[in-house]
Amino acid sequence: MFSSTFFRRLFLPYLLLICLATGVVGFCGARWLRASYLDRTEASLRNEARLVEDLISESLESGDTGKVTEQAHRIAGQVGCRVTIIDDDGTVEADSEGNPDHMDNHRQRPEMVSAATSGEGSSVRTSATIQTALFYFARRAQAGPRTYFVRLSVRLDEMNHRINLLYGAMGISVFLAMAAAGLLCFYFARKHTAPLVELTDLADALAHGQLSRRILSPEPGEMGTLARSLNSMADALGQLIAQTDNDRARLLAILSSMSEGVIATDTQQRVLLVNAAAGALLDFPIVEHNGALCEMVRSEPILRAASEVLSTCESKTFQLGPSHGHYLEVTICTFPAHAKPQGVVIVARDTTQSMRYQELRKEFVANVSHELRTPLTAIKGFAETLREGAMHDPVHGPKFLATIENHVDQLTNLVNDLLELSKLDSLPGLPRSMPVDVGAVVRRAADLLTTAVDKKSQTLNIQVINRLPAVVGNPDYLERAVANLIDNAVKYTPTGGTIQVTARSENGHVTVEVSDNGIGIPKEDLPRIFERFYRVDRSRSREMGGTGLGLSIVKHIAQAHGGAIEVSSTPGSGSSFRFKVPIPGQQVLVSHN
Numbered sequence: 001m002f003s004s005t006f007f008r009r010l011f012l013p014y015l016l017l018i019c020l021a022t023g024v025v026g027f028c029g030a031r032w033l034r035a036s037y038l039d040r041t042e043a044s045l046r047n048e049a050r051l052v053e054d055l056i057s058e059s060l061e062s063g064d065t066g067k068v069t070e071q072a073h074r075i076a077g078q079v080g081c082r083v084t085i086i087d088d089d090g091t092v093e094a095d096s097e098g099n100p101d102h103m104d105n106h107r108q109r110p111e112m113v114s115a116a117t118s119g120e121g122s123s124v125r126t127s128a129t130i131q132t133a134l135f136y137f138a139r140r141a142q143a144g145p146r147t148y149f150v151r152l153s154v155r156l157d158e159m160n161h162r163i164n165l166l167y168g169a170m171g172i173s174v175f176l177a178m179a180a181a182g183l184l185c186f187y188f189a190r191k192h193t194a195p196l197v198e199l200t201d202l203a204d205a206l207a208h209g210q211l212s213r214r215i216l217s218p219e220p221g222e223m224g225t226l227a228r229s230l231n232s233m234a235d236a237l238g239q240l241i242a243q244t245d246n247d248r249a250r251l252l253a254i255l256s257s258m259s260e261g262v263i264a265t266d267t268q269q270r271v272l273l274v275n276a277a278a279g280a281l282l283d284f285p286i287v288e289h290n291g292a293l294c295e296m297v298r299s300e301p302i303l304r305a306a307s308e309v310l311s312t313c314e315s316k317t318f319q320l321g322p323s324h325g326h327y328l329e330v331t332i333c334t335f336p337a338h339a340k341p342q343g344v345v346i347v348a349r350d351t352t353q354s355m356r357y358q359e360l361r362k363e364f365v366a367n368v369s370h371e372l373r374t375p376l377t378a379i380k381g382f383a384e385t386l387r388e389g390a391m392h393d394p395v396h397g398p399k400f401l402a403t404i405e406n407h408v409d410q411l412t413n414l415v416n417d418l419l420e421l422s423k424l425d426s427l428p429g430l431p432r433s434m435p436v437d438v439g440a441v442v443r444r445a446a447d448l449l450t451t452a453v454d455k456k457s458q459t460l461n462i463q464v465i466n467r468l469p470a471v472v473g474n475p476d477y478l479e480r481a482v483a484n485l486i487d488n489a490v491k492y493t494p495t496g497g498t499i500q501v502t503a504r505s506e507n508g509h510v511t512v513e514v515s516d517n518g519i520g521i522p523k524e525d526l527p528r529i530f531e532r533f534y535r536v537d538r539s540r541s542r543e544m545g546g547t548g549l550g551l552s553i554v555k556h557i558a559q560a561h562g563g564a565i566e567v568s569s570t571p572g573s574g575s576s577f578r579f580k581v582p583i584p585g586q587q588v589l590v591s592h593n
């Protein structure tokens with residue numbers, strides 16, 4: 001409690017004031033008592049001096065010194081004080097306690113000087129005769145023509161003793177009064193200080209983040225109002241901090257789930273926030289305590305751009321890379337928007353994939369243009385030759401027309417395949433999905449190719465196992481995929497070859513395997529034959545009316561059904577393609593190529 005400044009400021013001055021007041025009252029009281037005691041003594045000595053005057057005037061007038069002395073002794077014995085009779089010139093005539101012959105002249109004694117001038121005088125001093133403090137009272141008197149002085153004196157030992165006792169009693173009273181006042185003062189000071197100390201403790205605790213602290217039973221009055229206000233403030237502060245913590249946690253959760261790298265810095269380019277993606281994209285480790293931007297990010301263009309954005313307040317977007325095979329798009333802007341900047345936000349986005357898509361698109365457009373240009377050039381050339389006269393040539397005319405027809409067919413195939421691919425690319429799911437009997441699909445596809453097979457005198461064997469489970473999918477697409485595989489087998493197998501198509505169920509899916517004993521595919525080309533427009537032998541493919549898109553369509557269809565396409569081949573011996581579609585409700589292990 002004494003450690004409280006407020007308590008000390010309240011208690012100590014009051015205690016001092018009370019001590020001072022009680023001390024002053026005690027001291028003045030003692031002085032007043034002494035003075036009033038002396039007054040009473042003086043008054044009684046005055047009366048007694050008159051009495052002495054009356055009693056000894058006659059003896060004095062008659063000059064009977066012996067009687068005067070005897071009367072002085074008697075009166076002194078009766079009134080209990082020393083009686084001295086002094087002549088006008090200061091000679092002691094008679095004294096009740098000493099021999100006048102041994103006494104010096106009393107004319108200059110203070111009480112005598114006063115009595116000589118004003119008729120009466122008194123003084124307090126130590127007697128030279130009896131060596132003790134006395135109260136002297138002198139009175140001028142007349143005995144006939146003779147002027148003399150009656151002087152009475154009393155010892156002050158008694159009075160001093162009583163006054164000392166009184167001082168002692170007063171001292172004790174003052175001490176007790178001071179102690180009582182001090183205790184009262186302590187009690188009241190504490191009573192008024194305690195709530196304030198409690199309030200100070202609460203404010204201190206709140207300032208140190210102990211937001212659960214409250215004042216449980218606030219006092220009535222202003223202190224209570226203040227306590228309730230502090231309690232409400234602590235509630236509001238708690239809610240605010242919880243809200244801020246929530247917001248921050250949400251922000252960090254959002255940042256950490258972002259694929260874009262985000263770094264926020266202050267105006268001194270000290271990092272305030274950074275997410276894991278930023279560390280991964282810009283190649284720096286994420287540490288608990290962030291330092292300066294330049295210590296984390298090593299990319300000179302980013303550091304330079306951040307400084308520029310801070311000084312110009314104009315946001316910047318630029319490309320970085322390729323670095324380690326990656327492209328980045330970096331955007332730097334100040335925050336908050338439309339206000340004095342408090343720092344910059346750097347957002348880095350990995351554009352490698354989109355760059356790759358762009359490249360693929362460019363490549364695709366170039367391929368398509370090339371694929372279109374070749375038959376179109378041929379058609380144009382033959383058409384011109386026909387116009388220039390070959391039309392009437394009975395041998396070459398029909399031959400050129402047949403070639404034009406071939407190229408038109410090739411163009412039609414190409415456009416159809418392109419349309420098919422774009423349809424597969426743009427559709428989010430599988431249209432017209434239903435249970436499909438794969439055996440029927442295989443037979444329909446084989447029927448489509450019968451003419452081609454017969455043309456090349458090939459043998460087409462179809463083997464579908466009994467009770468083949470149904471798959472879920474689009475029957476038209478599945479038929480298209482199997483037909484493409486059989487078509488390729490026919491195309492790339494010489495006349496008289498054999499094509500084997502089997503449909504079976506294995507490992508949770510239905511597999512349609514199309515094998516041939518044709519030209520086969522070189523090992524190095526195997527990984528690429530499912531790419532668009534990839535052909536092992538471009539001219540042979542074209543000769544066969546191929547577009548280079550058939551296997552790409554097959555792969556798309558397999559993937560759209562949740563399945564896959566696999567190939568194995570030996571150049572000169574033949575190829576085997578396995579088209580797999582999962583059986584619904586069964587665990588499937590499919591490897592995607």
Ligand code: ADP
Pocket residue numbers: 488489490492493516518519520521529534535536537541542545546547548549550551552575
């Ligand atoms: P294309 O229209 O040229 O046949 P595909 O995408 O169907 O295009 O096939 C890509 C390439 O794969 C073909 O050009 C061919 O070189 C090769 N290929 C596909 N199937 C076979 C097969 N059964 N035997 C040998 N090579 C094949």
